[in-house]
Structures are given as C-alpha cells and as structure tokens.
Amino acid sequence: MQLFQDDDEGYLAWAHQHPDGFVVNAERRPSPRYLILHRADCTFITRASQQGRWTVAYIKMCAPEAAELKRWASTVVGGRLQPCRWCDPGP
Numbered sequence: 001m002q003l004f005q006d007d008d009e010g011y012l013a014w015a016h017q018h019p020d021g022f023v024v025n026a027e028r029r030p031s032p033r034y035l036i037l038h039r040a041d042c043t044f045i046t047r048a049s050q051q052g053r054w055t056v057a058y059i060k061m062c063a064p065e066a067a068e069l070k071r072w073a074s075t076v077v078g079g080r081l082q083p084c085r086w087c088d089p090g091p
C-alpha cells in the first residue's frame with residue numbers, strides 16, 4: 001500500500017503501472033466521511049483535475065488489492081470505503 005501526497009508524478013506512474021489496482025481518494029487529512037474507492041484506471045481520478053494536481057487537496061492511497069485499502073479505512077481512518085459510481089470497483 002502506498003500513499004501519494006504532493007506527489008502527482010509518483011501517483012500517475014503508479015496508476016499507469018497498476019491498471020488492475022485500486023485507489024482511495026481521500027481528503028488530505030483522511031476523514032471517514034470521504035473515502036472513495038476507485039479502480040486505478042478510473043477516468044474520474046486520472047483525468048486532469050481543475051488545478052492539474054491530483055495529490056494536494058486530496059490524497060491517493062493505492063494498493064494492488066482493495067482488501068488492503070478496506071483495512072486501512074477501518075483501522076486507521078475509522079470509516080468505510082464508498083465505491084465510485086463511474087468505475088464500479090465492487091463491494
């Protein structure tokens with residue numbers, strides 16, 4: 001599991017190398033209220049954001065398996081992942 005914060009290049013490289021992986025989009029200080037699970041190739045999180053930045057206002061927690069991210073959400077953040085409606089990463 002890898003966290004990308006203030007590291008757009010690192011995040012984009014990871015997403016490119018792990019098209020089958022999963023990404024949680026979270027607030028910079030992760031809150032249980034906003035934890036969205038995406039597939040790594042979801043256009044919602046790979047297209048250019050308004051500021052052209054991906055890892056500043058929001059951070060990306062990335063992993064090859066969604067199970068790791070679910071554990072992180074429950075044990076570290078104290079919340080549950082919500083699946084993205086665009087890429088439908090599953091329950």
Ligand SMILES: [Zn+2]
Pocket residue numbers: 037038039042043044045084085086087088
């Ligand atoms: Zn998505």
